[in-house]
Amino acid sequence: MIDSDRDAVRAIRSGDREALAHLVQRYQGRLFGLVLMMVRRPTAADDVTQDAFVRAYMHIDQYDEGRAFYPWLAAIAVRLSQNWLHRQARTTGREGVALEDAPEPASDAQALDSLIASERDQEIWRAVAALPSGERTAVILYYREEMPVRDIAQALGVTIGTVKTLLFRARRHLRVRLEAAIAIEETGP
16 A cells, blocks of 8 residues: 555556556646646646656656655656746747636635635736746745745756745745735725
8 A cells, every 4th residue: 555655656666557646646736736827728737747747757766765755746847837838938939828828716616705815815826927937936836835945946957046036036026016016906997
């Protein structure tokens, strides 16, 4: 029986292909959410998420069991997401996709107080989605995925100082965007 990520990794390494199902079941939703925040298209996020699991399976021998599994998997997904964004930029002449292509949350099932509380979160994540790719990725990994700066640096293939710079710039950009949004709200239409 597979009780932990390490057990699943060991089983995969010993030839048990079914052990991957444990990791997929445990991390698919979380990984999909991460990728969707980056690529902003559900079908692309689904493809990238699936590809991340395939790549993890193919390169499972490179995983260091002394570290947590999810950051390693997230690093794979981040790189694949960045590759997808770069391909989009080359074919469309712009980075990523329009914000209106992102799925809207299902509001029918939400209570009114939940809608009000989530409006602020949605506003913040819309501002995050508008950040340049590197800043957006750093913010998502740091705040949403709660990854340490060291792991983010490893996932992005940059130095710790670069991640700190990306986060600093992102906070500055977010502050400006959110202050502007608040000012517009206060003045009204």
